[in-house]
Amino acid sequence: MFNFETSLGQASFANPIFTASGCAGSGRELSQFFELTELGAVVTKSIMLKPRSGRATPRMAETPSGMLNSIGLQGPGIDIFLEKDIPWLRDQGANIVVSIAGESVEDYAVLARKLRSVSGISALEVNISCPNVENRGQVFACHPETARAAIEAVRRNIGGELPIIAKLTPDVTSIAMIAEEVVAAGADALALINTVLGMVIDTNTMRPKLAGKTGGLSGPAIRPVAVRAIYQVHEAMPQVKILGMGGVATGRDAFELILAGASAVSIGTATFGNPTAVMKIKEELKAGLIAHGFDSLKEAVGYAHRVEGNL
Amino acid sequence: MMGINKNAVQVMAEIVSNKKVGAYNHIVFSVGDIANHAKPGNFVAIAVGGANSAMVLRRAFAIYRTFDKGNSGGLLEIVVAPHGAGSTWLTNQAPGFKVDLIAPLGTAFGIPTQPVRALLVGGGYGSAPLFGLSEVLKNRGCRVDMVLGASTAMKIYAPLDGKRSVNSLTIVTEDGTTGLTGKVTDVLGDIIETNEIDIIYSCGPMGMLEAINQISSNFGVVHQCAIEESMACGIGVCMTCVLPIKGEDGVVRMLRSCIDGPVVDGDTVIWNSKRTIPDGTWGAH
Ligand SMILES: Cc1cc2nc3c(=O)[nH]c(=O)nc-3n(C[C@H](O)[C@H](O)[C@H](O)COP(=O)(O)OP(=O)(O)OC[C@H]3O[C@@H](n4cnc5c(N)ncnc54)[C@H](O)[C@@H]3O)c2cc1C
Ligand SMILES: Cc1cc2nc3c(=O)[nH]c(=O)nc-3n(C[C@H](O)[C@H](O)[C@H](O)COP(=O)(O)O)c2cc1C
Ligand code: FES
Numbered sequence: 001m002f003n004f005e006t007s008l009g010q011a012s013f014a015n016p017i018f019t020a021s022g023c024a025g026s027g028r029e030l031s032q033f034f035e036l037t038e039l040g041a042v043v044t045k046s047i048m049l050k051p052r053s054g055r056a057t058p059r060m061a062e063t064p065s066g067m068l069n070s071i072g073l074q075g076p077g078i079d080i081f082l083e084k085d086i087p088w089l090r091d092q093g094a095n096i097v098v099s100i101a102g103e104s105v106e107d108y109a110v111l112a113r114k115l116r117s118v119s120g121i122s123a124l125e126v127n128i129s130c131p132n133v134e135n136r137g138q139v140f141a142c143h144p145e146t147a148r149a150a151i152e153a154v155r156r157n158i159g160g161e162l163p164i165i166a167k168l169t170p171d172v173t174s175i176a177m178i179a180e181e182v183v184a185a186g187a188d189a190l191a192l193i194n195t196v197l198g199m200v201i202d203t204n205t206m207r208p209k210l211a212g213k214t215g216g217l218s219g220p221a222i223r224p225v226a227v228r229a230i231y232q233v234h235e236a237m238p239q240v241k242i243l244g245m246g247g248v249a250t251g252r253d254a255f256e257l258i259l260a261g262a263s264a265v266s267i268g269t270a271t272f273g274n275p276t277a278v279m280k281i282k283e284e285l286k287a288g289l290i291a292h293g294f295d296s297l298k299e300a301v302g303y304a305h306r307v308e309g310n311l
Numbered sequence: 312m313m314g315i316n317k318n319a320v321q322v323m324a325e326i327v328s329n330k331k332v333g334a335y336n337h338i339v340f341s342v343g344d345i346a347n348h349a350k351p352g353n354f355v356a357i358a359v360g361g362a363n364s365a366m367v368l369r370r371a372f373a374i375y376r377t378f379d380k381g382n383s384g385g386l387l388e389i390v391v392a393p394h395g396a397g398s399t400w401l402t403n404q405a406p407g408f409k410v411d412l413i414a415p416l417g418t419a420f421g422i423p424t425q426p427v428r429a430l431l432v433g434g435g436y437g438s439a440p441l442f443g444l445s446e447v448l449k450n451r452g453c454r455v456d457m458v459l460g461a462s463t464a465m466k467i468y469a470p471l472d473g474k475r476s477v478n479s480l481t482i483v484t485e486d487g488t489t490g491l492t493g494k495v496t497d498v499l500g501d502i503i504e505t506n507e508i509d510i511i512y513s514c515g516p517m518g519m520l521e522a523i524n525q526i527s528s529n530f531g532v533v534h535q536c537a538i539e540e541s542m543a544c545g546i547g548v549c550m551t552c553v554l555p556i557k558g559e560d561g562v563v564r565m566l567r568s569c570i571d572g573p574v575v576d577g578d579t580v581i582w583n584s585k586r587t588i589p590d591g592t593w594g595a596h
């Protein structure tokens with residue numbers, strides 16, 4: 001029997017294929033296309049303290065093998081989210097990972113307090129890397145001190161067993177250095193990578209295409225960046241579990257991230273092109289792992305790091 | 312907030328026919344049961360470019376009409392303007408080819424319970440969903456007038472059987488190559504007054520819809536329009552397709568046009584808000 005199980009921090013999952021935050025809403029729409037219990041976990045859209053309109057449109061530009069987005073974390077705020085989305089997801093029997101985002105260290109602390117006693121959540125993904133919010137120059141995950149402060153605030157306030165997964169941006173000089181910082185601050189696992197900051201200029205209007213000017217690049221275009229980031233962080237801290245993401249569209253792509261060091265894989269942009277992509281990727285990954293002779297997913301994690309000469 | 316169209320399913324749909332009509336391609340797909348559930352105003356989302364395409368997002372097209380062919384399966388038709396790479400790829404696919412299609416998506420035109428006098432206004436390929444609507448309205452005993460506009464004759468989509476389904480058809484082109492010269496909005500006032508129009512249905516470019524809404528507001532006529540916002544997923548999970556809409560509680564929210572639209576009540580839309588979030592929008596700061 002092939003063992004597909006995986007874990008991040010203290011949380012276990014039946015399989016390693018998750019949705020990516022912001023690419024599956026809170027699961028309702030996708031549940032029309034497959035059972036959410038088929039997923040390793042549903043990672044919900046990053047939720048903030050207050051309702052948020054998000055950015056003006058246009059918010060999207062398709063790019064070669066990818067897309068640029070600047071949603072600006074549109075959402076109902078934590079209170080409505082806890083009242084409406086979490087109970088619904090629990091009723092579905094889904095494994096839930098809640099993603100939170102804040103505008104200040106205090107926001108992260110308050111969000112963690114609001115979530116600490118909520119039942120039915122497997123882990124917390126802390127988005128400290130969204131490049132779309134105002135004050136873009138000040139992305140938490142771009143500076144060791146602010147990355148550490150945000151994660152410490154969550155650690156201090158979450159209490160109990162709920163694992164903290166810190167989500168990092170690749171837009172830094174050394175992602176391994178930031179990763180070490182947030183692990184020291186109390187992160188149990190890491191989510192790599194968030195979107196890569198980019199821009200598209202419309203050559204007809206001769207202005208930036210997105211109303212927010214810059215946006216986050218996602219999709220297969222960024223997969224090599226994700227593989228590199230995961231590889232470097234796994235090399236620096238092989239004991240820390242990684243939830244990998246970035247441009248995964250096939251089982252082969254998910255396998256690539258796992259070889260680099262990911263213990264689970266989130267699927268984002270691929271879902272926009274195909275709502276059942278996650279199911280297809282899950283089956284392809286399993287078949288691929290078996291075809292390569294692995295008895296379990298865990299054996300394949302970080303396999304690309306094995307010393308030269310070994311098979 | 313509404314949910315995804317509960318009839319939406321994903322299928323591999325074979326192209327049954329693909330013919331050039333003026334500036335557009337009229338494409339027919341074999342879609343099975345979907346044909347029984349699609350309503351005028353709903354749209355389809357189609358994956359383009361083939362398996363290893365660099366185009367990662369679906370393309371949205373209004374459903375022109377559907378047929379239930381009994382045992383031989385349902386048919387769904389769309390009218391495509393080759394615009395960029397994705398829509399052009401679609402217009403180049405031959406019968407027999409299968410595309411990954413999700414339908415029906417989004418809201419539908421509201422159908423009045425009373426036999427009213429309706430005016431249908433289409434811009435360019437925006438006429439396509441109006442013919443199916445016209446049939447439904449006629450079956451309800453409504454009078455249906457139609458105005459179609461485009462920049463030039465080639466961009467007027469008005470098939471013969473479609474023309475027969477309306478009581479009157481006025482065509483307007485900007486260059487005068489067919490019909491009257493001008494814009495659809497030039498003729499609306501007269502028709503609304505003369506034919507005592509109760510409701511306007513429209514589909515076309517945002518600028519046209521906004522201009523129609525000004526006229527419908529002035530005359531105090533209800534206006535339902537099918538809007539076209541840039542969409543990444545078409546199924547409600549990406550939040551790229553939003554536009555500001557005023558709810559019954561008077562609060563303006565950024566709603567997803569793929570879920571709460573494409574058909575919306577024209578008076579609830581905060582028009583001309585591209586590149587801004589209107590003041591007072593829920594969650595704006
Ligand atoms: C609800 C709805 C109904 C539509 N109905 C029709 C129809 O019946 N017939 C028809 O010809 N076209 C229709 N369109 C427009 C059609 O979706 C675009 O022309 C098409 O997506 C352009 O893709 P492209 O690759 O050819 O162009 P590109 O400009 O290369 O597309 C790049 C990206 O921008 C998006 N995009 C570009 N233009 C539009 C647009 N006008 N609307 C939405 N997204 C856009 C594309 O989806 C793609 O992701 C409709 C759009 C919507 C939202
Ligand atoms: C439209 C869109 C919205 C996103 N929203 C969020 C978000 O709210 N929180 C977050 O941590 N990441 C967000 N992301 C980033 C994704 O979770 C993911 O890290 C990234 O897109 C790379 O994966 P992909 O290439 O599979 O999409 C968003 C991405 C997209 C495309
Ligand atoms: S197109 Fe993705 S939410 Fe509407």
